[in-house]
Amino acid sequence: MNARSHPWILAIEDSDSDLYLLQRVLDESPYPEEIVRARDGEQAISLIRELAGGGSDPLPDLIFIDLNMPRVDGLEVLEQIAKEVAFRAVPLIVVTSSQQDTDRQLAMARGADAYFVKPLEFSSYKGLLKIMDEARSSRSRKAASRSCS
Numbered sequence: 001m002n003a004r005s006h007p008w009i010l011a012i013e014d015s016d017s018d019l020y021l022l023q024r025v026l027d028e029s030p031y032p033e034e035i036v037r038a039r040d041g042e043q044a045i046s047l048i049r050e051l052a053g054g055g056s057d058p059l060p061d062l063i064f065i066d067l068n069m070p071r072v073d074g075l076e077v078l079e080q081i082a083k084e085v086a087f088r089a090v091p092l093i094v095v096t097s098s099q100q101d102t103d104r105q106l107a108m109a110r111g112a113d114a115y116f117v118k119p120l121e122f123s124s125y126k127g128l129l130k131i132m133d134e135a136r137s138s139r140s141r142k143a144a145s146r147s148c149s
Contacts, residue, residue, distance in 0.1 A: 008034040010060040012044040012077060013095070014069045018118060022064060022095070025125050031132070033061060041072025045080045052084040059090055062132060065112070067096040067103055075103075078110035091135040095128070113138045 009026070013019045023035055038044035044065075051059055063081070067074035074094060081087050093114045094107045104115045113135035116128055 006034065007031075007061045008036055008058075009062045009064065010038065010044070010047070011035050011064045012038045012041065012069070012074065013064065013066045014039055015066070018066070018095070021118075021122060021125050022128075024122065025128050028126070029129050031129075036060070040070045041074065041077045044077050045072060048077075048081055048084060048087065052086040054086075059086060062091045062093065062136065064093050064095045067094060067098050067107065075106055075110060078107060078112060082111040089139060091132070091139040093128075093131060093135050 011019055011022055013022070019035070019037060026033060026035065038047055051057060065074045065077055069077075074096065078092065078094075081090075081092060091113045092111055093116060094104075094112045095116045095118060096103065097118045098104075099117050107115055114131045116131050119125055119127070
């Protein structure tokens with residue numbers, strides 16, 4: 001990875017078209033973040049461990065996680081992120097095609113701050129911006145309560 005001095009987002013997403021839609025939403029938003037992609041859960045876990053190890057790169061400002069990926073699924077990635085103390089302040093947003101309540105419950109139980117079902121129309125993707133704001137606020141409150149205990 002290249003050393004970054006500006007905000008960035010980690011997108012754990014195997015679909016080129018879904019990544020393109022995420023990028024379009026960010027391009028039309030006030031968020032200037034660069035998106036760095038992990039194409040599957042295995043690559044994501046490797047990157048997360050590298051970042052948590054204190055390399056030269058700052059942590060991402062937010063992580064998007066797809067649930068249905070090759071090699072290692074998004075739920076396992078969430079479990080691995082939860083083990084890394086360094087990531088406690090990083091908001092985690094599941095962006096998935098799964099509308100199953102069990103997937104939503106499992107994702108939230110494993111540390112996700114928000115769960116966004118991929119819409120069929122691009123205009124509905126803009127709802128992700130509100131979810132991003134809410135996830136950031138939620139994660140900030142969680143991090144503050146941990147530091148007080």
